Amino acid sequence: xxxxxxxxxxxxxxxxxxxxxxxxxxxxxxxxxxxxxxxxxxxxxxxxxxxxxxxxxxxxxxxxxxxxxxxxxxxxxxxxxxxxxxxxxxxxxxxxxxxxxxxxxxxxxxxxxxxxxxxxxxxxxxxxxxxxxxxxxxxxxxxxxxxxxxxxxxxxxxxxxxxxxxxxxxxxxxxxxxxxxxxxxxxxxxxxxxxxxxxxxxxxxxxxxxxxxxxxxxxxxxxxxxxxxxxxxxxxxxxxxxxxxxxxxxxxxxxxxxxxxxxxxxxxxxxxxxxxxxxxxxxxxxxxxxxxxxxxxxxxxxxxxxxx
Numbered sequence: 001x002x003x004x005x006x007x008x009x010x011x012x013x014x015x016x017x018x019x020x021x022x023x024x025x026x027x028x029x030x031x032x033x034x035x036x037x038x039x040x041x042x043x044x045x046x047x048x049x050x051x052x053x054x055x056x057x058x059x060x061x062x063x064x065x066x067x068x069x070x071x072x073x074x075x076x077x078x079x080x081x082x083x084x085x086x087x088x089x090x091x092x093x094x095x096x097x098x099x100x101x102x103x104x105x106x107x108x109x110x111x112x113x114x115x116x117x118x119x120x121x122x123x124x125x126x127x128x129x130x131x132x133x134x135x136x137x138x139x140x141x142x143x144x145x146x147x148x149x150x151x152x153x154x155x156x157x158x159x160x161x162x163x164x165x166x167x168x169x170x171x172x173x174x175x176x177x178x179x180x181x182x183x184x185x186x187x188x189x190x191x192x193x194x195x196x197x198x199x200x201x202x203x204x205x206x207x208x209x210x211x212x213x214x215x216x217x218x219x220x221x222x223x224x225x226x227x228x229x230x231x232x233x234x235x236x237x238x239x240x241x242x243x244x245x246x247x248x249x250x251x252x253x254x255x256x257x258x259x260x261x262x263x264x265x266x267x268x269x270x271x272x273x274x275x276x277x278x279x280x281x282x283x284x285x286x287x288x289x290x291x292x293x294x295x296x297x298x299x300x301x302x303x304x305x306x307x308x
Contacts, residue, residue, distance in 0.1 A: 003050050005030065005059050012056035015292040017079060025077050030059065033075055037113030038063070041102075045073060051121050055223065058082075062118065070118040071101055081225060086114055087153055088201065088226035096143025097221045098214075119220060125208035130242065133208050134259070137238055138266050140219050141206050148201040148228050157202070157229025158193045164284045165189065171287045178287065181305055185283035188276035192232075197270075202227055202234040208241045232269045236277035237285075239263060243304050253307040260308075279308045 005026055013022035038045045044066045051060040051072070058076035065071055076082045089100040099117040125133040148154060165186055172182035203210070204225035214220040239259050246252040260278060264271035282305035289298035 003047075006050060006052040006054040008053040008056065009059060013077070015294065016057070017077075029077070030075065033113065034059070034061075037073055037075055037115075043115065045071070045115075060121070063115075065101075072098075072116045072118050072121075073113050074116060075113040082114060084153055084226050085224055087149070088224050089114070089116075091149050091152075091201065092144060092146070094216075094220075095146075096140055096217075097224070098212075099216075116222075117214070117216075119215075119222065120213040123213035125211045125219065126242070130245075133241075134238075134263070135266075136219055137206075137208055137211060137241075138263065140211050140221055141203065141234060141238070142267060144203050144206075144221060144224075145200045145231055145234070148199070152201075152228065154201070154226050154228045156199070157196065157227055157233045160204075160227055161189055161193065161280065161284075164288075167291065168284055168287055171291070178302070181283050181302065182287070185280045185305070189280045192273060192276050192280075196230050197273075198230050199228050200231060202229055202231070204234070205237060206234050207237050230273065231267065232264075232273040233277045233281075235263050235267065235269060235274055236281040239274070239278045240282055240301065240304050243300050247300050247303060252304075256304060256307050275308060279305055282308070 010022065010026060013026065016022075017025075037043070038047065045063040048062040048064065048070075051062060054060050057080040058074050061073045061075075063071050063073045074082075076085075086100065089097055093099065094117075098119060101115045101117055125136055128136065168182050168186065172179045203221060204227045205223060206221065210223050211219050211221050239256065240246070246256055249255060260275050261271055263269070264274045282301055286298045286301035286305060289295075289301060
């Protein structure tokens with residue numbers, strides 16, 4: 001591998017999985033995976049450059065196929081769920097999402113990287129004014145909400161949030177200041193999972209920065225962490241987009257609550273369910289950020305949760 005992984009990826013993997021595990025994957029596994037992903041299964045890809053700063057959980061290379069077609073190659077550790085991402089992208093087949101370019105059977109091992117259509121990685125919905133960005137985001141995410149494939153490998157919203165609840169309880173026990181927020185978030189989750197209205201394929205981490213400009217469509221989604229459940233869960237992360245701007249604004253709390261109402265109405269989602277999932281996901285994300293040493297992010301996210 002004749003290049004260095006972006007520092008953002010190095011830091012993020014260390015924060016999430018520990019320095020030792022991150023160093024092992026980056027130093028030992030990544031070079032071999034990259035070489036195999038570029039040449040295996042008849043790909044014969046040539047590298048243009050590394051996308052920087054790139055993502056927090058994967059290496060993305062801008063490449064060319066043998067016929068000169070531009071593409072992107074994404075390589076992620078197994079713990080980032082590349083197999084699930086491949087399955088979701090294959091099912092969407094370019095509908096609202098980046099298209100998987102591998103032929104059936106080629107590159108079938110997701111450890112060998114995902115070969116994707118080339119998008120304009122430098123232009124996301126965050127480049128648009130807030131109102132326009134939310135409008136485009138709503139139009140994009142609704143395309144992803146389809147029936148999951150038979151025999152799918154995706155966990156459910158109930159399963160994922162049950163796993164997340166344990167660390168939240170632990171954090172509340174260790175820091176009583178968090179107790180009321182965690183209690184409210186877990187109570188909201190319990191009520192929501194008791195009566196889930198639908199089981200659709202969800203992006204799982206949908207926000208403005210995950211929607212990039214494309215050629216065959218104005219906006220396409222990337223980087224899913226797919227799961228199966230209700231639409232309100234998928235919208236919850238979008239509600240707190242640009243949280244740093246909200247925190248800096250004197251009208252932040254009112255704007256946050258208005259977003260919940262506006263998104264719920266525009267996508268025909270129950271407002272109380274979107275509110276509940278927004279609270280749960282904000283508290284969970286904030287506590288996870290604190291645990292990973294991202295203190296500023298964690299504190300901002302928990303302050304946002306307190307507004308709800």
